[in-house]
Amino acid sequence: MGLRQQGASVVEPAKATVLIRGTGLLGASIGLGLRAAGHQVHLSDPSPTAQRIAQDIGAGTVWEPEGTPDPELIVIAAPPEVTAAEVADALVRFPGGVVVDIASVKAAILTDLLKQTDDDAAPLTMQHLSRYVGTHPMAGREQSGPVAARGELFTSMPWVICPHEYCAPAAVEAATSLARSLGASVHRMDTAKHDESVALISHLPQVAASLVASRLQDAAAGALALSGNGLRDVTRIAASDPNLWVQILSANARPVVEILYGLREDIQQLIGTLEDPEVPGGQADIARLIEAGNAGVARVPGKHGAPPQSFAVVTVIVDDRPGQISAVLNDVAKVGVNVEDLRMEHSAGHQVGMLEVSVLPGRRDELAEALTEMGWKVVLH
Amino acid sequence: MGLRQQGASVVEPAKATVLIRGTGLLGASIGLGLRAAGHQVHLSDPSPTAQRIAQDIGAGTVWEPEGTPDPELIVIAAPPEVTAAEVADALVRFPGGVVVDIASVKAAILTDLLKQTDDDAAPLTMQHLSRYVGTHPMAGREQSGPVAARGELFTSMPWVICPHEYCAPAAVEAATSLARSLGASVHRMDTAKHDESVALISHLPQVAASLVASRLQDAAAGALALSGNGLRDVTRIAASDPNLWVQILSANARPVVEILYGLREDIQQLIGTLEDPEVPGGQADIARLIEAGNAGVARVPGKHGAPPQSFAVVTVIVDDRPGQISAVLNDVAKVGVNVEDLRMEHSAGHQVGMLEVSVLPGRRDELAEALTEMGWKVVLH
Numbered sequence: 001m002g003l004r005q006q007g008a009s010v011v012e013p014a015k016a017t018v019l020i021r022g023t024g025l026l027g028a029s030i031g032l033g034l035r036a037a038g039h040q041v042h043l044s045d046p047s048p049t050a051q052r053i054a055q056d057i058g059a060g061t062v063w064e065p066e067g068t069p070d071p072e073l074i075v076i077a078a079p080p081e082v083t084a085a086e087v088a089d090a091l092v093r094f095p096g097g098v099v100v101d102i103a104s105v106k107a108a109i110l111t112d113l114l115k116q117t118d119d120d121a122a123p124l125t126m127q128h129l130s131r132y133v134g135t136h137p138m139a140g141r142e143q144s145g146p147v148a149a150r151g152e153l154f155t156s157m158p159w160v161i162c163p164h165e166y167c168a169p170a171a172v173e174a175a176t177s178l179a180r181s182l183g184a185s186v187h188r189m190d191t192a193k194h195d196e197s198v199a200l201i202s203h204l205p206q207v208a209a210s211l212v213a214s215r216l217q218d219a220a221a222g223a224l225a226l227s228g229n230g231l232r233d234v235t236r237i238a239a240s241d242p243n244l245w246v247q248i249l250s251a252n253a254r255p256v257v258e259i260l261y262g263l264r265e266d267i268q269q270l271i272g273t274l275e276d277p278e279v280p281g282g283q284a285d286i287a288r289l290i291e292a293g294n295a296g297v298a299r300v301p302g303k304h305g306a307p308p309q310s311f312a313v314v315t316v317i318v319d320d321r322p323g324q325i326s327a328v329l330n331d332v333a334k335v336g337v338n339v340e341d342l343r344m345e346h347s348a349g350h351q352v353g354m355l356e357v358s359v360l361p362g363r364r365d366e367l368a369e370a371l372t373e374m375g376w377k378v379v380l381h
Numbered sequence: 382m383g384l385r386q387q388g389a390s391v392v393e394p395a396k397a398t399v400l401i402r403g404t405g406l407l408g409a410s411i412g413l414g415l416r417a418a419g420h421q422v423h424l425s426d427p428s429p430t431a432q433r434i435a436q437d438i439g440a441g442t443v444w445e446p447e448g449t450p451d452p453e454l455i456v457i458a459a460p461p462e463v464t465a466a467e468v469a470d471a472l473v474r475f476p477g478g479v480v481v482d483i484a485s486v487k488a489a490i491l492t493d494l495l496k497q498t499d500d501d502a503a504p505l506t507m508q509h510l511s512r513y514v515g516t517h518p519m520a521g522r523e524q525s526g527p528v529a530a531r532g533e534l535f536t537s538m539p540w541v542i543c544p545h546e547y548c549a550p551a552a553v554e555a556a557t558s559l560a561r562s563l564g565a566s567v568h569r570m571d572t573a574k575h576d577e578s579v580a581l582i583s584h585l586p587q588v589a590a591s592l593v594a595s596r597l598q599d600a601a602a603g604a605l606a607l608s609g610n611g612l613r614d615v616t617r618i619a620a621s622d623p624n625l626w627v628q629i630l631s632a633n634a635r636p637v638v639e640i641l642y643g644l645r646e647d648i649q650q651l652i653g654t655l656e657d658p659e660v661p662g663g664q665a666d667i668a669r670l671i672e673a674g675n676a677g678v679a680r681v682p683g684k685h686g687a688p689p690q691s692f693a694v695v696t697v698i699v700d701d702r703p704g705q706i707s708a709v710l711n712d713v714a715k716v717g718v719n720v721e722d723l724r725m726e727h728s729a730g731h732q733v734g735m736l737e738v739s740v741l742p743g744r745r746d747e748l749a750e751a752l753t754e755m756g757w758k759v760v761l762h
Contacts, residue, residue, distance in 0.1 A: 138607050138609055139609075150696070150760040152698050152735070152758070152760070155698070155735075156734070157609070158606065158607045158609075160607065187603070187606060187607065189603060193601075193603070193604075196604070197600075197601070197603065197604035197607055198607065200596060200597065200600055200604055201597075201600070201604055201605065201607050201608050201609075201612050202607075202609070202611060202612070204593055204596060205593055205611050205612045205614075205615040205616070206611065207651065207670075208589050208592070208593045208615055209611075209615055209674060209678075210670055210671050210673070210674030211589070211644055211647050211648065211670070211674070212585055212586055212589045212644075212674075212677075213673070213674040213675075213676075213677035213678040213681075214647065214670065214673035214674045214676070214677045215581060215585060215640060215643060215644065215677065216581065216582075216677035216678070216680050216681065217673060217676050217677045217680070219578075219581055219582070219677075219680065220574075220578070222568070222570065222574070222578065223574075223577070223578035223581055223582055224582065224680055224681060224682060225539065225568060225682060226519050226539045226541065226568065226578055226579065226582050226583075227582050227681050227682055228519055228520075228538070228539075228582075228583070230583060230586050230587065230590075230617075230618045231582050231583070231586045231681060232681055232683075233586075233614040233615070233617050233618065234586040234589055234590055234614070234615055234618070235586070235674075235677065235678045235681060236611075236614050236678070237611045237614065237615070238671075238674035238675065238677060238678040239674075239675060239678050239679070240671065240674075240675075241671075242667075242668045242671035242672045242675065243668070245667065245668075245671045246664045246667045246668045246671070249655065249658070249667050250655075250658040250659075250663070250664060250667065253655040253656070253658045254655075256655055257652055257655040257656055259596060260648060260651065260652050260655070261652070262596060263592055263593075263596065263648060264645070264648050264649065264652060266592050266595065267592065267641060267644060267645050267648065268645065270588065270592075270641065271638055271641050271642070271645065274630060274631075274634040274635075274637055274638040274641070275634070275638055277630070277631040277634045278631075282631070283627045283631060286623075286626065286627045286630050286631065287623045287624070287626075287627045289588075289591055289592070289595065290591050290619075290621065290622075290623035290626045290627070291623045292591070292594070292595035292598060293590060293591030293592070293593075293594040293595045293616075293619035293620075293621075294594075294619065294620060294621075294623065295594075295595070295598050296593075296594035296595045296596065296597035296598045296600075296616065296619060297590075297594040297597070297616045297617070297619040297620050298620070299597050299598070299600065299605055300594075300597065300605060300608050300612060300613055300616060301605060301606060301608055302613075315531070317533050317536070321719065323711075323714030325710050325720045325723065326707055326709075326710030326711040326712075326713055326714040326720075327711075327714070328707075329706050329707030329710050329711075330707040330708075330710075330711050331707075332707055333704030333707040333708070338702065339705075339706045339707075341725055342706065342723050342724075342725050342736075343723075343724075344722055344723050353537065354533070354536075355723075377533065379531040379533065
């Protein structure tokens with residue numbers, strides 16, 4: 001039976017009262033975004049400090065159960081390891097509310113909840129579960145905590161909604177409205193598919209970045225001084241929070257380990273080849289690995305879901321002085337060309353950089369010519 | 382005996398006549414840069430097309446041996462697999478010239494050259510070798526060929542000079558002048574140290590990026606639609622040239638494979654842990670991997686050799702319209718704060734982005750306040 005029949009309400013996204021459990025980076029950011037969208041937002045967190053900071057930055061008001069009407073939407077923004085318990089608690093405590101979690105793994109949480117409906121003495125019923133929807137906003141930062149929160153964190157980012165077979169349609173609608181009102185792009189997917197997807201596009205890159213970065217621990221400083229953008233890009237997300245990633249990798253262990261089997265096989269083969277690269281076929285093996293990488297990276301979507309590599313790059317040489325970069329971009333704007341992406345290329349020891357400006361391919365030559373006329377050192381490639 | 386005694390000249394960097402053998406991306410870029418610095422540059426390449434394009438873009442004039450005085454500096458910018466042969470040929474052909482190569486592996490080339498001095502009938506003598514210096518400019522792009530060349534390619538990038546035990550001091554000086562006159566930052570290192578260093582900071586990231594990207598070949602489109610900056614960063618260099626990387630990895634097989642042994646061990650351990658993450662100690666193993674990555678990435682130098690993470694970030698929300706980014710940076714310039722680094726954060730499906738402006742930490746609050754007053758949506762973290 002759906003929420004509508006229970007009188008539990010169709011949640012009105014523009015007005016629903018929301019309780020956010022967990023006021024770390026994501027919870028506080030959701031609070032900021034929902035308040036900006038006109039919602040009344042309550043906050044609670046086991047840490048009084050985190051709760052108070054979230055209130056202070058304007059993410060909502062600390063939840064006072066006494067004399068406050070029940071929230072219509074409860075967002076569980078707790079660490080993955082306690083999410084299922086928090087969801088179950090909220091389903092029981094607020095019989096009229098839709099409960100949404102935002103943990104980055106989904107099957108483990110649903111399995112845990114289903115276990116709690118196993119027999120007549122179990123704490124949850126299917127009625128309870130009908131009001132739960134698992135979701136996963138694909139947003140985050142290397143920083144954490146409510147101080148890093150921002151209401152725009154989800155703007156333009158994917159937000160996965162994972163309805164399960166007992167979901168009430170109104171609950172799915174409420175979850176979808178939540179994501180939309182924060183400016184996210186909604187992707188509907190079942191839990192198993194979600195977990196396999198994030199294992200590949202999020203957990204594998206995290207593991208690879210951490211593995212590569214961990215090899216740098218004992219490197220000579222002279223070697224690290226040669227570092228370029230390649231190493232910086234590959235290792236950037238290695239700065240992530242160990243405590244969070246223990247929970248994510250443990251909870252999504254099976255899909256991740258399936259991918260690691262393939263990775264281990266590829267590395268084993270590469271080791272075999274490199275132990276004797278002159279053996280017939282060895283060089284072809286190496287070429288196949290790099291070509292497979294070419295084929296894979298060509299499938300990664302670019303900005304705004306655009307096909308990969310759909311932008312042309314105009315590189316401008318700039319001095320490292322205040323105003324140089326803005327002066328270039330000011331001139332780009334004068335030409336009337338939109339900047340699709342920006343990248344600074346730089347390295348150790350010098351005071352000059354290359355500003356790489358990505359534009360639609362049809363505007364490239366026009367822009368390069370105009371900037372050159374304006375006196376900039378421009379390079380096309 | 383050094384070059385000076387042979388009458389072979391101290392190379393005058395401001396005037397030396399240079400022959401560049403190989404007019405791909407790097408050779409043509411060196412030509413452009415050296416001509417801009419006032420050198421007379423000759424070009425030759427087994428491909429008449431590549432040679433002509435390089436001349437057309439202004440990298441030098443096609444080499445005509447008849448009636449032309451011998452070059453004082455010969456730069457071998459050939460693929461790694463033919464570099465030793467080209468070096469040997471140039472040492473014999475131009476008895477007064479310093480010969481420099483720029484291949485990204487060094488020990489294999491020196492070993493090959495030393496083999497050619499083995500006995501009295503060998504084509505090279507130690508006198509020949511005294512005029513050879515191995516070098517490696519740490520620059521390049523995903524693009525290749527002379528069309529992508531630019532004289533500023535080496536500006537502010539490390540350029541490793543690897544003198545060997547038979548090097549004439551004047552030859553090392555000439556190699557150093559070459560790197561300096563192209564704006565590079567000179568790092569002196571022996572060949573073994575160089576090869577171990579690049580195995581770690583260049584070849585390992587390339588292998589990791591290719592391995593991760595190759596796993597995406599058969600991924601569902603729905604999974605790839607969730608891709609974020611993490612995946613994009615980790616896989617960007619997977620777009621590199623297979624033919625070049627076969628040569629690099631084959632020629633530097635031993636140092637690379639030593640690192641891959643460690644990587645294989647780490648992956649094996651992670652697989653063991655994830656096959657049963659509830660086993661006692663399993664979660665601590667995962668935490669240790671992520672923490673090791675934290676420690677490693679913290680050692681990667683930032684821009685201009687600055688200590689990592691030494692900049693503060695001010696994030697500004699911008700619409701995806703022409704002029705928005707330059708308008709922000711124009712206002713940053715008005716405040717008088719220098720932009721140390723820039724990054725656009727974006728994702729699929731929406732028309733808004735976050736411009737992350739890195740500045741010196743002491744200027745962060747001032748800048749954020751000023752931009753907010755100017756009407757920008759600013760987020761600190």
